[in-house]
Amino acid sequence: MNMQFEASREEAVAQIQSIFDRQRQVYLAAPYPDRETRIEDLKKLSQMLTDHQDEIVQAISDDFGNRSATETLFCEFFVVLDGIKDTIKQLRKWMKPQKRHVQFTLYPGASNRLIPQPLGVVGVIVPWNFPANLTFAPLTSIFAAGNRAMVKMSDRSSRLADLLGRISGDYFPPEKLSIFSDNHQIGPDFSALPFDHLLFTGSTQTGKSVMNNASANLTPVTLELGGKSPAVVAPDFPLDVAAERIMYWKLLNAGQICTTVDYLFLPEDKVDAFVDQSRKLVADRYPDLLSKDYTSIIDDTAYQRLWETIRDAEAKGAKVICLSSDSEGDSKLRKIPPHLILNATDEMQVMQREIFGPILPIKTYREASEVVGYVNRHARPLALYPFTKDKALQDFYITHIISGGVTVNNCLLHVGQHDLPFGGVGHSGMGHYHGYEGFVNFSKMRPVFYQGFLDGMKPLMPPYTATTKKILNFMLRLAR
Known part of the structure; x- marks a missing residue:
């Protein structure tokens, strides 16, 4: 109808x-x-x-x-x-x-x-x-x-x-x-x-x-x-594989996904290599942003908000990197070229709200505890994406950061598993x-009790007697 x-x-x-x-x-x-x-x-x-x-x-x-x-x-x-x-x-x-x-x-x-x-x-x-x-x-x-x-x-x-x-x-x-x-x-x-x-x-x-x-x-x-869902790449994980997977999911639907990677933690010495890999991936996958393979931003309000987010980050000291040869995009089709934001801080708009666009802020870290501390100081995210071959490190992130769901060594795929529930926690949702x-x-998972022929409660009905007390004491001993 x-x-x-x-x-x-x-x-x-x-x-x-x-x-x-x-x-x-x-x-x-x-x-x-x-x-x-x-x-x-x-x-x-x-x-x-x-x-x-x-x-x-x-x-x-x-x-x-x-x-x-x-x-x-x-x-x-x-x-x-x-x-x-x-x-x-x-x-x-x-x-x-x-x-x-x-x-x-x-x-x-x-x-x-x-x-x-x-x-x-x-x-x-x-x-x-x-x-x-x-x-x-x-x-x-x-x-x-x-x-x-x-x-x-x-x-x-x-x-x-x-x-x-x-x-x-x-x-x-x-x-x-x-x-x-x-x-x-x-x-x-x-x-x-x-x-x-x-x-x-x-x-x-x-x-x-x-x-x-x-x-x-x-x-x-x-x-x-929503929720700002983080990814973290460990030093042991191949950076080219991580970049390939992260950038695929980040640019799917032009980043307009509630469970997409909203910001990324990288080891300090991996940033330049990730930028280079991302440039190559964008050039290969989206050589023409005006093609039908690259999705538009939903409306003019969102389009202008995203550009303002980029300008705000740059004005507050971030290094803004456009990953496309077409740095202007297209206002009529509302196509925004993919961007990386280096040195992102909490004072910037890009770290204050869900981005919902093809913009990826990058933060650096030295110890896994830094990642855990940062995420846990903020609202619980809808998803968490740890990239590491180290099972102990995987478990460390999973047990120390509460999120709606987790995909290990990839992004978003937990959402598409029919035998896994989907849902957030805290500010990222309930249920x-x-x-x-x-x-x-x-x-309504409705509990139903069917009474048998004998009523086990009958000996406990008033008037209460010495027999009642003995039965109750016996029950208490069984319960302990």
């Missing part, structure tokens, strides 16, 4: 409320869809993506100004389609009630079960940077758990939102799935609905507002936020989804 909202904002909010009420009503009438129904829903998600692949790729590119089709197909289509396939394969096992231990002394013949049950109506607030992935990946978990969903997309993804809203009705009725564009800035009203769960992906600041709105209804929230943890996140 497409919610264009040509009417007033008040009418738009009323329409959203009406759809929510309808979804809740239908859920209450059939609160536990069977596995076959859930699999059918998952297959419809996959079919919607597959049937409209070219249109979706083009809509995303149009919203960006230019978005690499290869990056869209890999990051948005492959990851989601493979995740749906894996979820269908695992769903029977996930839905099966779990047996839990019973304290048999008191409850002979009784049993315990943990039964996954649908929550009801789930709200999803989608950002603009990976709008198809961050719509369909959550829906995979939401539908697997047997829920209904309302999805609000970013106003920066208006073309994709219009497309998905238009075609979704061919696959799902609005009481199952409704997709909303946001040309009326309805975010606060959307997050204030009494959802049974609300998933938000976006900035930390907006996440605080979303959580505040949800709190009025005690709506549980999953927040997938997890993907795979089984996504199924659990959008389920």
